[in-house]
Amino acid sequence: xxxxxxxxxxxxxxxxxxxxxxxxxxxxxxxILIFVVLFGFGNGLDNTFDKYFKDDALNTMWINTxxxxxxxxxxxxxxxxxxxxxxxxxISSRFAFYIEGITPRISTSANVGYKLKSNNYSVRGVAPSHxxxxxxxxxxxxxxxxxxxENKERNIVIGRLVKEDLFDGEDAIGKFVFGEGRSWKVVGVxxxxxxxxxxxxxxxxxTTLQLIQKNTDKLRQIIISYKPELGYGGAVAFEDQIxxxxxxxxxxxxRDPRGIRIRSAAKDLKENDQFKSALSSxxxxxxxxxxxxxxxxxxxxxxxVVKERTKELGIRKAIGATPRSIIGMIxxxxxxxxxxxGYIGLFIGIGILKLVGNALEEEYYITDPYVDLNTGIxxxxxxxxxxxxxxxxxxxxxxxxxxxxxxxxx
Amino acid sequence: xxQIKDLHKSYxxxxxxxxxxxxxxxxxxxxxxxxxxxxxGSGKSTLLNILGMLDLLDKGTxxxxxxxxxxxxxxxxxxxxxKFLGFVFQSFNLINYKTALENVTLPxxxxxxxxxxxxxxxxxxxxxxxxxxxxxxxxSELSGGQKQRxxxxxxxxxxxxxxxxxxxxxxxxxxxxxxxxxxIQEINKxxxxxxxxxxxxxxAKMCSRIVRLKDGIIMEDKRNKMVKAI
Numbered sequence: 200x201x202x203x204x205x206x207x208x209x210x211x212x213x214x215x216x217x218x219x220x221x222x223x224x225x226x227x228x229x230x231i232l233i234f235v236v237l238f239g240f241g242n243g244l245d246n247t248f249d250k251y252f253k254d255d256a257l258n259t260m261w262i263n264t265x266x267x268x269x270x271x272x273x274x275x276x277x278x279x280x281x282x283x284x285x286x287x288x289x290i291s292s293r294f295a296f297y298i299e300g301i302t303p304r305i306s307t308s309a310n311v312g313y314k315l316k317s318n319n320y321s322v323r324g325v326a327p328s329h330x331x332x333x334x335x336x337x338x339x340x341x342x343x344x345x346x347x348x349e350n351k352e353r354n355i356v357i358g359r360l361v362k363e364d365l366f367d368g369e370d371a372i373g374k375f376v377f378g379e380g381r382s383w384k385v386v387g388v389x390x391x392x393x394x395x396x397x398x399x400x401x402x403x404x405x406t407t408l409q410l411i412q413k414n415t416d417k418l419r420q421i422i423i424s425y426k427p428e429l430g431y432g433g434a435v436a437f438e439d440q441i442x443x444x445x446x447x448x449x450x451x452x453x454r455d456p457r458g459i460r461i462r463s464a465a466k467d468l469k470e471n472d473q474f475k476s477a478l479s480s481x482x483x484x485x486x487x488x489x490x491x492x493x494x495x496x497x498x499x500x501x502x503x504v505v506k507e508r509t510k511e512l513g514i515r516k517a518i519g520a521t522p523r524s525i526i527g528m529i530x531x532x533x534x535x536x537x538x539x540x541g542y543i544g545l546f547i548g549i550g551i552l553k554l555v556g557n558a559l560e561e562e563y564y565i566t567d568p569y570v571d572l573n574t575g576i577x578x579x580x581x582x583x584x585x586x587x588x589x590x591x592x593x594x595x596x597x598x599x600x601x602x603x604x605x606x607x608x609x
Numbered sequence: 610x611x612q613i614k615d616l617h618k619s620y621x622x623x624x625x626x627x628x629x630x631x632x633x634x635x636x637x638x639x640x641x642x643x644x645x646x647x648x649x650g651s652g653k654s655t656l657l658n659i660l661g662m663l664d665l666l667d668k669g670t671x672x673x674x675x676x677x678x679x680x681x682x683x684x685x686x687x688x689x690x691x692k693f694l695g696f697v698f699q700s701f702n703l704i705n706y707k708t709a710l711e712n713v714t715l716p717x718x719x720x721x722x723x724x725x726x727x728x729x730x731x732x733x734x735x736x737x738x739x740x741x742x743x744x745x746x747x748x749s750e751l752s753g754g755q756k757q758r759x760x761x762x763x764x765x766x767x768x769x770x771x772x773x774x775x776x777x778x779x780x781x782x783x784x785x786x787x788x789x790x791x792x793i794q795e796i797n798k799x800x801x802x803x804x805x806x807x808x809x810x811x812x813a814k815m816c817s818r819i820v821r822l823k824d825g826i827i828m829e830d831k832r833n834k835m836v837k838a839i
Binding site: 204207208211212215216510511513514515516517518519520521522523524598599601602603606 | 764
């Protein structure tokens, strides 16, 4: 194995049989390349999935209002349901045992500007606990706090991209931006793993937003984070209770599916997990399939290579090659070629994934495709092992053929 | 040099058994140049294969230079072939992607001789067969006679006790045949034992002894006044 002479002999054979070398090398390299790229794309899909569904905290419940579809207790159907600030307090006190945090969300959009630059951004009026629900990460400054809400302060927290758009390199904290004809003090800059759109948002105290919007106390959406200890069962029970309570409070027919809708991550999570495991199975299936195709390819080529060399092997035997040295030579050559080309395929594949990067995110939902190097090396190793195995059987047979028969076989 | 006693060999052909060699008794002394003749099916190639340890005997004994050749497994046979025997074939059997020089060095590679020594020695043997200038040429760039001379150099490089040739002129024209036979005679003159399987009378006449086989037994075994090839 480590004899220099053996290696020289093998290099010589490789050098002088370029087509054969190329064919087997190409098969392995291509097999690994396709495996790495497909597997990487699969992982990219998986990443996108995680990103879309893991952006929000999992112990979150969204309560949305809509129009009723049934008349009830003297109220007509098609009535728009709205919450107000008192509902918020009532829910908090009544379900204090379940609730970790509660916040309304008022969504609107506004033109926000600084100096000469301005742009249209989504505006959300929120309470402090919203930060946890959205998993907003503060880069600088602070989030909306209780005092902001209480005093209806015109403080604003801006997304990383908003800051980039308006401020360039300038520090934003403490500066005043204008919006809705007023000036707002920037108290914080945040980032969010939920993607670019999530970073083009500005947050303000919901009370301030209500004040500006004709001084109402109406709310359309409430977000609750319940205590994680509740678990899946507890969360579902809590959801039922709160739904009943709110329907009663707002005079909605208990059988009316509209009016109030509650979406909880607990239910989503279960469905998502199923979807994700299906996705993982597909990725695994594709990976194994590709690898199998590669293994069959290299096996075929090895059988062909040994067949082609039968006469040569016979000659070598006639002049003194032992069966061991014949098998050793074929295997060492095969393993050498597959190893080198396997790693070439591996690195080209990884290179392609790096090159693609996030370019396919928008249209194909492939985010940050990657293959964990260990998987790649394992795949390469498998191809090498099977290539060697596929070479071993015919090599053994060739080594056993009587040289005289091999030589006569013209 | 070679002692064969009561050699039998048969091949299984489906359910039948074909008895090819039916008791051969045959001795060769050192330095002889023996032609083994016979029509096809006479068993001459089988005899050569057994002598060359390319095939196993069923019954009888075979001693080569005092060493009993028996219980051969593949590895042992390969080592004996490498040490004791040189082969020359009708179809030359050079490795087509290796140069003349590399082909000649190959038996030494399997003896574990180092590269420099191998190449020096191979060049020396190529010189002896008159092909030193052709050392770096591939077999496809050589004529038939040249290929056979490369094959002879390859067979000789291990300094075997016996050189076995199977129809070595079969693929050559008569002029080239004579040249190759002249080379064989020259090698024989230096004391090497050589066995040639042939069906050509004039090739046989260039040997010092002619053995005729028919239906698996020796019909005739006589000394011959060696005719000079050239």
